Amino acid sequence: MFIPRPNKSFPHLEPAVWAIDQEHAVHYFFPRDCPRVIYWKADNSTIEDREQFFRYSTVDKIMVVENGWMERLRTTKLYVYVFAPEDFHWFEEAKTAGYYISHKEVKPLRVEVIDDLLGSMMEQDIELRFTPNLSLIKEAVINSSLDFSIIRYANAVK
Template sequence: MRLFHFSEECSIERFVPRVKANRTNMPPVVWAIDEEHEFTFFFPRKCPRIVYTRSEGLTEADNHLFFGLTSCNIVITVETGWYDRIKKVSIYRYELPAESFQLFDETAGYYISTETITPLSVQTLTNPLDLLMARDIEVRFTSNLHPLREAILQSSLTDFGIHQFNQASAQ
């Protein structure tokens, strides 16, 4: 299993466990994501985005609503105001040794470790939109993520992630 941490910082020598701002009830940990789900972090850190995947139990109506005419099984929607930042960003993918990590969320591919971690390597990722399209992931842009979020929360979609929503435009 390969695990990664993504950052806009290019020279992190070690990852020290810390308390995450939106998970203050947890002890300090280092977060990682598995290779299957890494694409969800091909964005600037604070970029609000919604990721959803065609999955079992999806009603015909919801399939039509969220996937329309696309043949892609994964759709990522981002606010239009982030387009230029996404096009220009360099993201650094740190590969982490998997030994001390434990599964935290299987659906999202999140792992955590309570140990300080020294990365095995770092790779620069440029033009993340091209990387996503090469994986047959559809990227959509919208002026406001709120309507999509509300629709997803009331739908039969079960495999979705709402990232950095606190950075989204006001409704």
């Protein structure tokens, strides 16, 4: 059973249970504390930003992770809880994140295990990149016209 709880990123929000849509689920195919920068083409992305960030790629979404997380990506098992969609509503405040919330207790319909995170990512239409340090790509993405998600950055190499 999942019980609503406060969220540090949205302290004004009533306690909630959080879920993610299928399109954004790949953002979470990582060990929980793994820092990552994810960016993708948006309708309002400039031609210059598309060229700069996607020049040598055929995908619309790129995910960047620090080198030090490779072994954990190879060995981590992920448990995906599947919920009934009618228990959740779209969290409009974070328009491009794919979040859904419920303010009541919810029971998963089933649990799916992903025991090959890298393989599961490669089945998606994304590009996965590794770097020693996320700071440069983080700053570049934040200052671009792309949509992005920066997850667990507090755990990144400083």
